[in-house]
Amino acid sequence: MSNETVWERPEPPGKPSPAPLSRDLIVEAAIRLADGGGLDEVSFRKVAAALNAGPMRLYGYVETKDELLDLMVDEVYGEITPPPPSADWREGLRHVAHGVRAAAKRHEWFIDLLSNRPHQGPNALTHLESTLATVGFDDIDEVMSAVGAVMAYVFGAVRGEITELRAERTTGMTEEQWQRANGPYMERMLATGRYPMLGKVMHESSDRDPEAVFDEGLDYVLLGIATKHGL
Amino acid sequence: MSNETVWERPEPPGKPSPAPLSRDLIVEAAIRLADGGGLDEVSFRKVAAALNAGPMRLYGYVETKDELLDLMVDEVYGEITPPPPSADWREGLRHVAHGVRAAAKRHEWFIDLLSNRPHQGPNALTHLESTLATVGFDDIDEVMSAVGAVMAYVFGAVRGEITELRAERTTGMTEEQWQRANGPYMERMLATGRYPMLGKVMHESSDRDPEAVFDEGLDYVLLGIATKHGL
DNA sequence: TATTGGCTCGATACACTGTATCGCGATGAG
DNA sequence: CTCATCGCGATACAGTGTATCGAGCCAATA
Numbered sequence: 001m002s003n004e005t006v007w008e009r010p011e012p013p014g015k016p017s018p019a020p021l022s023r024d025l026i027v028e029a030a031i032r033l034a035d036g037g038g039l040d041e042v043s044f045r046k047v048a049a050a051l052n053a054g055p056m057r058l059y060g061y062v063e064t065k066d067e068l069l070d071l072m073v074d075e076v077y078g079e080i081t082p083p084p085p086s087a088d089w090r091e092g093l094r095h096v097a098h099g100v101r102a103a104a105k106r107h108e109w110f111i112d113l114l115s116n117r118p119h120q121g122p123n124a125l126t127h128l129e130s131t132l133a134t135v136g137f138d139d140i141d142e143v144m145s146a147v148g149a150v151m152a153y154v155f156g157a158v159r160g161e162i163t164e165l166r167a168e169r170t171t172g173m174t175e176e177q178w179q180r181a182n183g184p185y186m187e188r189m190l191a192t193g194r195y196p197m198l199g200k201v202m203h204e205s206s207d208r209d210p211e212a213v214f215d216e217g218l219d220y221v222l223l224g225i226a227t228k229h230g231l
Numbered sequence: 232m233s234n235e236t237v238w239e240r241p242e243p244p245g246k247p248s249p250a251p252l253s254r255d256l257i258v259e260a261a262i263r264l265a266d267g268g269g270l271d272e273v274s275f276r277k278v279a280a281a282l283n284a285g286p287m288r289l290y291g292y293v294e295t296k297d298e299l300l301d302l303m304v305d306e307v308y309g310e311i312t313p314p315p316p317s318a319d320w321r322e323g324l325r326h327v328a329h330g331v332r333a334a335a336k337r338h339e340w341f342i343d344l345l346s347n348r349p350h351q352g353p354n355a356l357t358h359l360e361s362t363l364a365t366v367g368f369d370d371i372d373e374v375m376s377a378v379g380a381v382m383a384y385v386f387g388a389v390r391g392e393i394t395e396l397r398a399e400r401t402t403g404m405t406e407e408q409w410q411r412a413n414g415p416y417m418e419r420m421l422a423t424g425r426y427p428m429l430g431k432v433m434h435e436s437s438d439r440d441p442e443a444v445f446d447e448g449l450d451y452v453l454l455g456i457a458t459k460h461g462l
Numbered sequence: 463t464a465t466t467g468g469c470t471c472g473a474t475a476c477a478c479t480g481t482a483t484c485g486c487g488a489t490g491a492g
Numbered sequence: 493c494t495c496a497t498c499g500c501g502a503t504a505c506a507g508t509g510t511a512t513c514g515a516g517c518c519a520a521t522a
Contacts, residue, residue, distance in 0.1 A: 149448035156387030217380035224455030
């Protein structure tokens, strides 16, 4: 007869697992889903299913879907390491910029959630605090101005990168396929002769490492700040 | 007996008006709805209703909703006037930056549609062409780099402005109401003592004209470009 | 111990979305 | 006048966020 202990009992099919839930577990699951398949995968039904729960159960922990999205955003802010205190303002801002870029590349949906609501979560505030702190200017208005400009550039640049990245992925994997898909349309456009500069860009420009392009733009901003404030 | 001609026959209530339709009419209606009530107002049903048509009728002119959104975006690009040929690169880029900002403020939904797909509509291409053309650098890579950095900043900055604007509108109309609504939370946060710089910003910084802030950031970028390329 | 109260969970429902399918009705051709 | 064609839109389907409410369980009280 077989009455050995079953160490890993398979869940009875009817009631999969009444695992305890928490905000963090929900946010974690939502992020995992979003990382895997984009923001479309984040619905209360799908998140709940990923946690073996009914959709309505989530409302005990999260008021509304917008709140869940806010929590996801704040979680990403928490992943970004602050600049070391030893860094001067240029190094510090560069550190922050790269941190945001890296986080946004890990979580492509992050950049899509920027327009919804201003980010006032604890992690976002900590992130902002450390960013402000790394810029040691005396005049607080100058600090805000510099940080604001850098952040605006960073968000704009990262969004551009991700949009392009998504487009490539949609059309097909390779650059070559993209050329074949959008080539005819662009060729027709260029053939009209109304876009000489665009033609030059497409034919003569060297396609460079995205990170180098990002850094070059960032350097413009930092250099401009330094020049203007005489640093 | 009354058999006079009825010159203006009221539409029979069942069939309001079989007005002819076109892509442009549809896009125009969609933009009007979006301007009035945000992107949420743009659904095939609502757009069609605004044109006295059934929802399915639109599919004769527009393949999919994403296409409609693309058309709306391109229409906005068409509203932005190119810089005058006489402008040097700084004036030209400033002109473009202000044009984009103004357009995005007229159509707050515009900035939300940037992440979806790269903008390859005819108006967007024309816009890009004139932007490239206004930067008369010899090296095409330098042109791209400068234009890319400026556009990244502009989109990031404008998005920030609009996000803030929306937040103010959501919480309530006035700044004072906002203070009362979010004040307690922020005060509690600041009271922890973990955000000294943030506290300084909130208490000591002068709240300046958004356009001046935008211009200052833009000047950083332009100044950086000029300095780096020795102009 | 029996009962009752409360609370947690999720099934159901509602209004809405984008879009596929298909039948009706008007319009043009023979 | 009849027939065919085709554009339109009613209907349907799968999905969304979320309000409502009933069932079931757990704990405390009689």
